[in-house]
Amino acid sequence: MPLLLTEEQSMLRDSARGLISDHASVSHLRQLRDTRDDTGFSRQLWATFAEMGFAGLLVPEEHGGSGLGAVEAGVIMEEIGRTLMPSPFLATAVLSASALARAGSAGQKSEYLPKIASGALLSALALDEGAKHRPLHTALQAVRSGNGFRLSGAKAMVVDGHVADLLLVVARSAGTPGERDGLTLFLVDPKAKGVAIERTIMVDAHNAARIRFDDVEVTADHVLGEVDGGAAVLSSVLDLGRGAVASEMVGLSEEVFGRTVAYLKERKQFGKAIGEFQALQHRAAHLYIEIEITRAAVLKALQAIDADPAKAAAAVAVAKARAGTTATLAVQEGVQMHGGMGMTDQFDIGFFMKRARVCEELLGDANYHAAQLAQLRGY
């Protein structure tokens, strides 16, 4: 498989790029931030996303979706990264849709997947609890009670948690934090008794929530997949999410880099364009090279997920680690090379810096993924 987009994938990219750049440039995010918008994204735009088939990209065709794969999800995420458009795409269309499609019962699939594809249902994955992404360290307790469970504990930075119509909650039904066995995924109604959702305004003006679960009752029907055996499906869903976030970071890096190079060509100091200075030329060239190498690594990971998700772990670790490091460098260089202008809120460049920081933490930072690779390689 060549490391290039196919013709169909390029067409998908073009249509996503057209829609997003027309309706959701960085000023769209700026306006949502400045008005402290309750929803934090445009529901109207999400409806258009659904009409174009993006919401159901990963939903199997028999449930009303397009049945496409990781590469296509990455294509959309990259375009989202270019304008920083806030949307439920990652939480709903990527993480939740793939979790339901992979682990859902027939009933769960037919209840939720068509609604995700039509854009009617928003869903969020409630996973992280501590400061850093550590899926196996899940401590939120699921205690057996009658034919169901009672959930107690707390989740932090649940992306789109405050607008979700459905929560996918990762809980510990057995074992101790750190162990692979004993994780179970639950489908929880955010309006259920004992669920307390607090919206958090994040540094990048995107949506997230802190959610507490206080003896929340769920029945056996709300278990997604196998009791105690959730780690396997979780890791494949997370790998897909990591590939998607890495794609967003590639789009973000490339956009901020493009803006920076344009600035190097137009900004004059000491009587010439600052892009004539070798010190800046070499840094720009280095950054370009990092981005191109990362782009290849991310596409490689997405193709690996589509070919065989069980064998994609190493490629995904490489992609997410590279994307985090590259995006961090891109935004730092972007702000620095824009000089004082880069520090102003009026200029867009700072939005990219903030989003890059969030994407770096989402689903594991560069250190986490480098350590994963070391473990996979046995040292």
Added chain:
Amino acid sequence: MADLDTFRRETRAWLEANCPPEMRRPMTSEEDTFWGGRNAKFSSEPQRIWFERMRDKGWTVPHWPKEYGGGGLDGEEAKIVRQEMAAIGARAPITSFGISMLGPALLKYGTDEQKREHLPKITAGLIRWCQGYSEPNAGSDLASLQTRAESDGDDYVINGQKIWTSYANYADWIFCLVRTDPTAKKHDGISFILFDMTSKGVSTKPILLISGRSPFCETFFDNVRVPKANVLGTVNRGWDVAKYLLQHERAMISGMGERGGSRPLGQVAADSIGSDGQGRLDDALLRADIATFDVDEAALAAAAERMVDLAKAGQGHPAFSSAMKYYGTELNKRRHELLMSAGGINALEWESDRSGEGARPRAWLRTKANSIEGGTSEVMLGIVAKRILDLPGA
């Protein structure tokens, strides 16, 4: 697709049957590299068998035309051969500047006669080539070269000096940049010419390096007579050939870090340092450095693959090989710093049988040239800045 699957199965089976077990182990010393040439010597019987079988199959250069001794494979098939060789850790049957550098230029610019004369000898490993580019005052500023070629009947008479000529003391022929028009502008009076190193007036002198070894030489030309028919490409347009060849050289140098069969850094370090109770390398910061290196190396491999795919699709940028050269050489230097660190004091031995005569420290020191030879890292970044990013000239 089905055809490629069949091809992959057949390739795997053939390699399995024909690659001696000794040729699937990591290289440990310079003797493990076979260079070919008139004075070629095999360091072992398995090395000879492996080379001859690959040569007979046309797989010293799988993607060159069969009429020149290549394998006649298309890009996808050649990639499968590379992948299947890597899968069993097979060594390259031959290392050759004729294959990696001159060959592509001959295929593009050579006359039928030149191709018929030189290419089969390259694929069969009969002639070992060296490259005469740099001069004492023309390194990074290569177009300043001064070696003169003066017309005399059917010949040119060549006078001048080259430097950093890799393995000139072992080479049979040289491909060389000479100034054929001293009055023209710097890039416009240069020609690309091929000649035999045993020609009268050619002499070489090794340059001892910090590695204690000498891949490089000074090369002197004193009234060397070369037939005009040996010019490759158009007279005075040698710069075009040189640039084309440099792209291949840069692609080759960028791939040096991942040469067949080298052991994963993490394992080398674990063998040397040991692991903690949880199987982690017993040096947390070195483990982190190696892991970060592994991330970057895997990403570079993906980028190299993508570069080939882009080129095939006609979407590649000709200056991208400079980007890969820059990154690949910097990464290879990092690799050898980490190897030294992993080896600790045991990697410091310089002269002992146990250390393979200091193979590891010598290799470490050798890599420091990677970001200088074939265009320095700074020159590569300058090329990317100007030709790809279109930043204004200073």
